[in-house]
Amino acid sequence: MSTIVYWFRNDLRLGDNPGFKEACASANYLLPIYIHPNSNDDLTSWGFPRFARHSREFLQQSLHELRHQLITQGSTLLEFNGKPAEVFQLLGKQAPFDTIYCEQIQAPEELAEVNVIKNLGFNIRQFWQSSMLDPKDLPFDLREMPDVFTKFRQEVERRNLFYVEPISTPDHIPPLPLMSIATKLKEGLFAKQVESLFNGGELSALAHIDQYFESRLPDTYKQTRNQLIGMDYSSKFSPWLAFGCCSSRTIAQKLKNYESTYGANDGTYWLWFELLWRDYFRFLHFKYGIKRYRPQGLVDKVLNSFDEKKFQQWTSGCTGEDFIDAGMRELQETGFLSNRMRQVVASFWIYDMKGDWRAGAAWFESQLVDYDVYSNQGNWLYIAGRGTDPRGGRPFNVKKQAQDHDPDGAYRSKWLNAP
Template identity: 45%
Template sequence: MTIIYWFRRDRRLSDNPALLHAITLANELGNALLPVTLNEDNPQTAWGFPRIGPHRLAFEAQSLAGLQTSLKALGSNLYQPIKPGVAGLIELATQTQASTVVCEAIYAPQELDEITQLQNAGIDVIAIEQSTMLPREDLPFDIHKTPVVFSEFRRAVEKAKCLPRRPLATPTSLLPLPANILAASPYFGSTDDLTSDLPALDTRSTFPYQANGWHGDETTAQAHLTHYFSSKLPQQYKETRNGLIGKDYSTKFSPWLAVGSLSAPQIWEALQTHEATHGSNDSTYWIWFELLWRDHFRLMMQRFGRMFFVRSGLAKEPMPIRAHNAQGFSRWRTGNTGNAFIDAAMRELAVTGYLSNRMRQNVASYLIHDLGGDWLAGAAWFEHCLIDFDVHSNQGNWAYIAGVGTDPRGGRRFNPEKQAHDYDRDATYRQLWNTP
């Protein structure tokens, strides 16, 4: 009998509690272990573009190629059923007579539905929560009573001295693949296939994932973690985090966190080591603070689920229905609104698959509050583009700016003129992206 380990947004061998659980289970039962990733469906969205765009596809492929290399080094491999979605996994489980699938738990509606589909097909699923920085069992409140306002959440966990778990060790060996898998071939014949149609590198990119040092795999993620915390950058993070240009203004952990080639507890441990050597200050504290936002959006999605995917979000009253401004949306996403600050950011996003937090806030606000656009359409465009797309942080931040999320002030408009003046006074950013 076979245990399937399904890699979801946890494409790493280090600090992977769910994978270690699968290995223990397979060892105890004397079984084979089959590492699997799904062939993701990529349907058209309601707004006329595919759900996953070329940058995300490429970065995700890098993370999978890296994972496959690591698995091969331990005598195993990574399989990807040809049939897309969970249907492919069900078929593979039948072929290999696997009765159990182990994976990480993801408390977002579509990801929860995937688990239900597997269970409905008679497969035992063990889904283990591991993606937050703080262990859920240590939180000083019931998950379904998690404070909705971030500052209340932060105060509660800090008062309770809630801390991340220590990262777990990397397995040094893996069980063999099931004999009957040999009839099928691993999805990735060669990593060259994955990189042949990479979108071109733009040297202005602040996260040039096509270049060495920025690939989506675990080895690169861990190298970046070491590099970042052995530098002085964390000591100035709070002053630089609103930057728009260059590679160093923020940590740049998000793309690796999104695919799971890096874990939040690994960041926290590296931050501890950095503080022990270089000292702690407001900036080093602020890295923890921002990671708490990430946890908070995860817990909010577990609490409110599908409400994050409807126009009225968490609002008590249904939002007035307004027609989708299709023309405005099209100008926005192609960087043709006529506002040079906003257009610069939309071009950067489309060309590189990445955007600073400051400009994410600005362009989201502009679509919603200046163009009267639909925040769900904006969130879908980010999902298409962002190499760090994360369902919790994306829906949560968009709903927040739209005023139907967790903002106690009921949403916020960022004044683009003031923002350009404060963050791009000499127009360097506008010139960088508005010149072809």
Template identity: 55%
Template sequence: MKVVLYWFRNDLRIADNPAFVKANLIADRVLPVFIHQAPDVKSAYGFERVGVHRQHFLRQSLDNLQAQLQALDSDLWEYEGEPENVLLQLVNAIGAEAVYCEQIEAPEEIEQCSRIRQQGIALEEFWQSSMIDPDVLPFDLQKMPDIFTQFRQAVEREKLRFAQPISAPTSLAPMPVILQGQYLPQRANSISQATSIYCRGGEDAAQAHLKQYLERRLPDTYKQTRNQLIGLDYSSKFSPWLALGCISARDIAAQLAEYEERHGANEGAYWLWFELLWRDYFRFIHFKYGRRLYRSQGLGEAEVKPFEPAHFRRWSCGETGIGLVDAGMRELSRSGFLSNRMRQIVASYWIYELHGDWRAGAAWFESQLIDYDVYSNQGNWLYIAGRGTDPRGGRPFNIAKQTRDHDPDGKYQELWL
């Protein structure tokens, strides 16, 4: 009898989850598991790595995943601690031959997998978080173009759109029986519930949101509205569910393609695909540069300024005295979300006006954002700081101009201040 443990990471879904489907096809019994990091884990700057909004959205997503698994006569087992320790105890307890999981190509996650293998565990990783399958790209990832425009042009020349998503399974392998006398680690306590002002976690909520977004023909106006600051519909709001893998980029792209077949292609629908391609680019560039993207100087040579706690407190609390910046930072703290435009504005202010360490800003976003994604977060902060692959260097924003362009009547500032 073949027993496999499936470790859910940032793929909290049943539909279009090839690794989970494969585990259930090749094994007689499968134990689905999620591992929480310890709640007292802090960033290098002293604040919690997973803030309350991220915790709540994760809790909702895990509850929904568990309900879906239970509907298929399986379940989700949650634990807390270092993955290599939890998985070793579980593998021994259930007699698992292997652990299957999603591949995450970021330094901390790579190191996790290395430590797991050092325990003698057979770990099988599967790449499944991008819209386009890297195997069909017209270049090796180690030699991919540094510049996004060149990357996009190469993809479009080959007429690559997305990998076809797979359907959700209609049945799952039963769970294993715990072996007699084996120690089973204690399951994690539940995180308290809360509701985001923008969205609720989970695959069901993700699919419902995408359905209504398409039914209301919102792709048609996306390009015109995407830089607005207030409301739910100015942008797609796909990112929270994408970040935890409650829905896949392939699934969104496929449904968007069906939408274009029904209603005709337009600039807004293309721009949604374009943004998903940016997401892929930030993922693929990790294969090329890896840990270099996480150095203080990034891909450049200039060192960062010393970290100033007082400046950081003013910025993170929204107390800089600059209305637009403060409104953005308070929206982030209160809601766990921030528009792409405002992310660029507040990041620019932290780096160029307060001369802050870009890594501290990235860490604060990691803590606060419900749509935190290690690839996109790192990529965007490097882009603004001029420490990534952009040959034009940093991207300082003129805050006065941004205020005139995007909040001329002060309504956004009034809302959050």
């Protein structure tokens, strides 16, 4: 009789979850768990919490919904706090199991967690399931993939690779094993509600995706994607993708079906293009791994210094540059920022304030409701000129950006005059 633990990580969904579906097919008894790492409560080396309020709220909602889905099928979700290896040691004493199934996350901290678990003698099976494309379908080994995105995209398009078909939700979830264990469930831990643009969970994700396509918003995506105010100028898929409440393959399938019905256009292509960027940042981790997390990144050049006073000015939106200050206040208030503003405020911190890019990346990790380890690291390396882009950095002219994207000052007025 096989007992399997399914460890949910950044894949908080039942649909299009290959690892979870295989666990259901292989187990007589299945124990679904989620582990809140202690590091989420730590302060970063820059002196602020690593996991801020908007992400905590979204995570709470997502786990609540996931647990409800599991309960309706005769199971549940158990939540633990601590180091994964210690949690599995505790579980092994209380409810002996054969194997741990989980999502593969190709980033240094997450890989180190898995290695510690393996070194304790646990069997663990990892499933790569966070990209739109399957690495096995690519025309190159990931360790030899093109460094530059344009070359990567051209190789993908030349072979007409669009997405991998998503898989269905399991028909049956095996029962829980008999166990006697004290678990600290997180229900109500973040009882203080905060205003949010997004509601976490798989059902909320699917509802948002359906509404986006039903409203015919893909048609105008390319024209509106650099706007700054409102919900409809961009897809807003990113929070649900970041926590794995939906998969990029599910979105790509919806997009393909949309094109079959209404026809392809620049907007639908650009949506796929952005999903491909997301894949690209993921796949680069197989080639460069921990090198992407060195202070210098992939390029040996002098780092900017860290000035705490300047950093406080930047994070609080008190730099004196109104376009930047509006963006930083929006980020702190909502946990979200348009892609355009993310690039502009990051550039300002690195090139105008001469700040250490690592502190900026850590602030985004703390504040963004849609923080994703691959994309955050990739984009900050890209702006700082420490990644694979051959142009050596992306400084933005703030005055020009404000004139191009906020000519009437509406965005600045909204956030600088907010109560």
